[in-house]
Amino acid sequence: MCGKQHKARWTFWFGTGKDSGRDGPKRSENTTETFQYTLFRWAEELDALNRTQDLLGCYEQALELFPDDEVICNSMGEHLFRMGFRDEAAGYFHKAVKLNPDFNDAKENFYRVANWLVERWHFIMLNDTKRNTIYNAAIQDAVCLGSKSVLDIGAGTGILSMFAKKAGAHSVYACELSKTMYELACDVVAANKMEAGIKLLHMKSLDIEIPKHIPERVSLVVTETVDAGLFGEGIVESLIHAWEHLLLQPKTRGENGNCEKYGKVIPASAVLYGMAVECAEIRRHHRVCTKDVAGICLPTNVKFQSPACSSVDTEETVEPYTTEKMSRVPGGYLALTECFEIMTVDFNNLQELKSLATKKSGKIGIPVIKEGILDAIVVWFVLQLDDEHSLSTSPSEETCWEQAVYPVHDLADYWIKSGDQVMMEVSCQDCYLRIQNISVFSSEHEMDVGKDFSKDKDLFSLGSEAELCSALANLQTSKPDAMEQTCILESTEIALLNNNLYHESFKTAMRKVLSSLTPEKLCQAMDTHCQNNEMSCGSGQSNSEESIPEPFYVLDVSEGFSILPIIAGTLGQVKPYSSVEKDQHRITLDLISEANHFPKETLEFWLRHVEDESAVLQRPKSDKLWSIIILDVIEPSGLIQQEIMEKAAISRCLLQSGGKIFPQYVLMFGLLVESQTLVEESAVQGTERTLGLNIAPFINQFQVPIRVFLDLSSLPCIPLSKPVELLRLDLMTPYLNTSNREVKVHICKSGQVTAIPFWYHMYLDDEIRLDTSSEASHWKQAAVVLDNPIQVEMGEELVLSVQHHKSNVSITVKQ
DSSP: OOSHHHHHHHHHHHOOTTTSOTTOOOOOHHHHHHHHHHHHHHHHHHHHTTOHHHHHHHHHHHHHHOTTOHHHHHHHHHHHHHHTOHHHHHHHHHHHHHHOTTOHHHHHHHHHHHHHHSOTHHHHHHTOHHHHHHHHHHHHHHHHTTOOEEEEESOTTSHHHHHHHHHTOSEEEEEOOOHHHHHHHHHHHHHTTOTTTEEEEOSOGGGOOTTTTSSSOBSEEEEOOOOTTSSTTOHHHHHHHHHHHTBOOBOOTTOOSOGGGSBEEESOEEEEEEEEEEOHHHHHHHSOOOSEETTEEOOTTEEEEOHHHHGGGOSSOOOOOEEEOGGGOTTOOEEOBOOEEEEEEETTOHHHHHHHTTSOOEEEEEEBOSOEEOOEEEEEEEEEOSSSOEEEOOTTSOOSOOEEEEEOOOOSOOEEOTTOEEEEEEEOGGGSOEEEEEEEEOSSOEEESSOOOOTTSOGGGGOSHHHHHHHHHHHHHSOTTOOOEEEEOOHHHHHHHTOHHHHHHHHHHHHHHHHHHOTTSOSOTTTTHHHHHHHOOSOOOOSOOSOOOOOEEEEEOOSSOOOHHHHHTTSSSEEEEEOOOOHHHHHHHHHHHHHTTOOTTSSEEGGGTOSOTTOOOOOSSTTOOEEEEEOOOBOTTSSBOTTHHHHHHHHHHTEEEEEEEESSEEEEEEOOEEOHHHHHHHSOOTTTTTTTOOOHHHHGGGOOSEEEEEOGGGOOOEEOBOOEEEEEEESSOGGGOOSEEEEEEEBOSOEEEEEEEEEEEEESSSSOEEETTSTTOSOOEEEEEEEEEEEEOTTOEEEEEEEEETTEEEEEEEO
């Protein structure tokens, strides 16, 4: 047990703080490492036994003895983060970085948790001068007209509260649920010398009571608790509560009198708008557009959906849309209808707010003005702050806002033309704007979304000739009792499934490896299964009674859903293992295997064979080794997967002679760019953007040097150099890796270097390469954003220092 006896043992080793000076015990480097090792091993034991309190007690005692040990601080943060205490973990990571700014593990941990604690949109919104100016003007007008007591709901950094105080409000209250943002707001308000005039509350507005938390009802509520779909952050629920418990009664129409006696809300109202669009980028992330992936047939009884599409059919409260900045979506979009009004909402009308959630779905029909593929309904809103001031989140506006995107799915034919009508049902169920049951009506036929086209329906309603033939073929080949399966995939997983080049490349590379291991048998056994599928509906069992040779073992430890093991199973006498975790993914892979006439035992799920899921990389059998191990090297965000080099080291020990890891090596490329967009999305730029309020130094503590999930093809930027190779990660030949490298970059255009975007070429072998920046890639790109821009002139050279530590890469400009 971690109690007094362990504290006594550590005190015996190192002495006490009293005897060793004010900064804690003095110790040699070797002694420190021994102490850390003992602590970490004991913590692992306690963690395995789920003795959480004892584990935390050990760390607290260790930090009493060594309060300035950055390694212990970082380790404490890691445990807290795994337990779900992200605010507390961030504090320890932050302290570790302050103690040792060069401690890479702590920096990486802090950057990852900072993205969660202070979401990146805070920086973008605070840099939006237009938004800040309009909110400030509306608040000023309200306060000047008599609204002297103000409550700011969802205060964030406290900027709206400070606008109210500067405008002359007598009493200002602000509530913020996030502990990190609350503490940040306290610092910001104090730095702007308004702590005496603004009372900050660390709580939800729904929990505020009078007079316990605020002395009386207020005359003005200000809030911006709206998301891209308007209602997703709970503005309706919080304003219903505010009108019932926290606000003065509203002024009735035509009534005169001092505004101080009445309640009002900023924003006063909102109008939601929509538009039907064709957009290939949305399509490839939300709809599986292929029926054949590298020779693997995707059966008709499996229905793939993204989370945005699936939320309509589930009982869970799931955000029923995704978001995109449509002005920057790769490949652009085509408007197929005029913009149309979806609904209006009056935030100053309690009865209207209450009726939103209970109101029945309303039907909308919109005429099509341009032919194209119906991929999504895009939604935005105009926020009317008062009679004079408004903000629009339209894709045609220069705004910090993204738009809500409702992908269209389950249509028999997505092609629409002028004269058709797009029909939909709109509701505010669960306080989310829901757009569902989208259908297309024309004089020829009607297509319904959300309904499956089963085999007994009129085939002629299916639209195109190709789909009619497909349906007829399905009638002939499908089993009458075929199991229907809906498989929910992340949007990046759907984009991956749509990437045929990715799967063909893996198929070719795997065939080459397996052929090299058995040159006399060129993967004969099942390589002809595609032809067999066309000629016969047999089980795929060999007629030969000869003994089956020992198979080649292939392990796919890719993150998420992957059909690579099934592809491997077509390449000969192969025993493929999938590491998918979700039951619905396993069922789906079994159905795909069955549809492709695989023997039932061909594909196996590796996690069923592994006792400890944290130790996935093991031998297939005690006396066998793997022929191929597929690793996930790059995250969809554009970063290198954590601990990938450690996984590669283990994998190399588990390969048979001639076996390979895929990818075998990765080259990282980058270029120098000038991009004001990346600068503004990474840090608040001085006090001018925030109308003189001092916010930047406080929130910028949570800025991270790397921006992720970027689309380089549509990023507003000016390239100042050509792409250069920055780093090589060799998973098969580790001696080729270097931890430090200097790269000279030739400047081909004068300007200010503000960022270094980067991406990867993944080599399955020396000839087969996958580019993570390609148009079909499911990966996004990332970029290092410089703290200070560097002026460069054409013809100059800039030297980049590239450091690789574990799986973390840092890129700095060497001055």
